[in-house]
Amino acid sequence: MNNRIKELREEKGLTLEKLGEKVDIAKNTLSRYESGNREPKLKVWQKLADYFNVSVPYLQGFNEHKPNRLKELRNKKGMSQSQFVQAFNELLISKKMKPITIPTYSRWENSLNSPTDKVWQQLADYLEVSVSYIKGEIDTEYLGKIIKTIYLVACNKKILIKTKKESIITEIDRTIAITELLLLMFKQLNLDHRSESREIFEKNASLLGLVGDEKVDYIKEVSVSATEENYKYGIECAKALIDFYDSL
Incomplete structure (x- = not known):
């Protein structure tokens, strides 16, 4: 297994000689460590790990610590x-x-x-x-819950769904609720809701056969409500829907 001494040294823009000066280890010795021709003692591993501000296992080449973002x-x-x-x-x-x-x-x-x-x-x-x-993870369980809540909202067209944030009665209510849940999904996946929404608006304009100024005007019109304040409120509404799903 290759260690990460060379990788981390180059990230800092250091030569072997410069690194040696900083950690008080001879250049030739460091070169052997990097190539794997010589194994550092534990206290030397720790000295190098402390300098690079990483764990010893990570420096040694292990992936036991999943990096966060x-x-x-x-x-x-x-x-x-x-x-x-x-x-x-x-x-x-x-x-x-x-x-x-x-x-x-x-x-x-x-x-x-x-x-x-x-x-x-x-x-x-x-x-x-x-x-x-x-944390460097994707909560697939939570994403699955969002999808199931979307399905619940889409299918129950004759049943009132009431949360602490909104009541879903009409088809417009249903469309808004599903959009809110999709915004929450974008957030979970760290997708930019503005660019994602813009792409959807453009696809919808093409579906409607709009071109030129008509397409531009349509995108401007539907983008009016896509403010940061509405986005944050939509996320809260979506979370309330998830709570409603959990309560059933």
């Missing part, structure tokens, strides 16, 4: 670790929660430690994704 999502925001921690701490303080340090967050990114469930939720809310997605 914190770094990926932070990079999408164009933020450094310190910028992210500063902004996230503002959210935590507003929620009367204890702020975090940069080293703590760094260890989360590298799957060396893990936040509490409550902090995972705050991270997911801040990054506007689901907890399962940010």
